[in-house]
Amino acid sequence: MNRCPALARAVLSACGARGMMLATAESCTGGMITAALTDIAGSSSVVDRGFVTYSNEAKVEMLGVLRQTLTTHGAVSRETALEMAGGALARSHADVTIAVTGIAGPDGGSEEKPVGLVWFGLAKKGHAPIAQSHVFSGRNRAGVREATVETAFDMILSALQET
Numbered sequence: 001m002n003r004c005p006a007l008a009r010a011v012l013s014a015c016g017a018r019g020m021m022l023a024t025a026e027s028c029t030g031g032m033i034t035a036a037l038t039d040i041a042g043s044s045s046v047v048d049r050g051f052v053t054y055s056n057e058a059k060v061e062m063l064g065v066l067r068q069t070l071t072t073h074g075a076v077s078r079e080t081a082l083e084m085a086g087g088a089l090a091r092s093h094a095d096v097t098i099a100v101t102g103i104a105g106p107d108g109g110s111e112e113k114p115v116g117l118v119w120f121g122l123a124k125k126g127h128a129p130i131a132q133s134h135v136f137s138g139r140n141r142a143g144v145r146e147a148t149v150e151t152a153f154d155m156i157l158s159a160l161q162e163t
Contacts, residue, residue: 063087
């Protein structure tokens with residue numbers, strides 16, 4: 001069952017209740033998080049912008065991810081997710097940002113970074129950014145991407161409960 005529409009509504013409601021704006025920085029989802037939010041009427045009162053930074057160059061140019069980070073740790077890493085989230089916060093009017101970077105498959109994985117690995121970064125004004133990873137194994141590309149969107153919404157909701 002696709003929980004995305006209900007989770008998107010919950011994120012918009014939680015941000016709206018706190019007077020917070022949201023921005024996204026998406027790689028492996030290609031804008032799906034922002035799309036799920038903006039499918040809902042009235043989302044413009046909460047959604048500031050979405051950065052789709054599929055390439056490394058886009059991560060550098062649009063979000064300020066350091067080339068050294070990409071060279072040393074790779075695009076799919078804790079460090080890159082943190083820099084993506086922080087960059088989205090710095091380059092928007094948002095109070096909270098979510099960043100995702102991963103390997104949706106079906107190829108591109110390795111033993112160290114398997115298909116289904118996604119790193120999430122979350123930045124909130126006045127707080128240090130946080131990151132976590134999930135491996136969505138046994139899913140096809142669409143399944144990895146859908147699970148990534150759902151997990152991103154869960155992570156935002158969890159962070160907002162602390163606000």
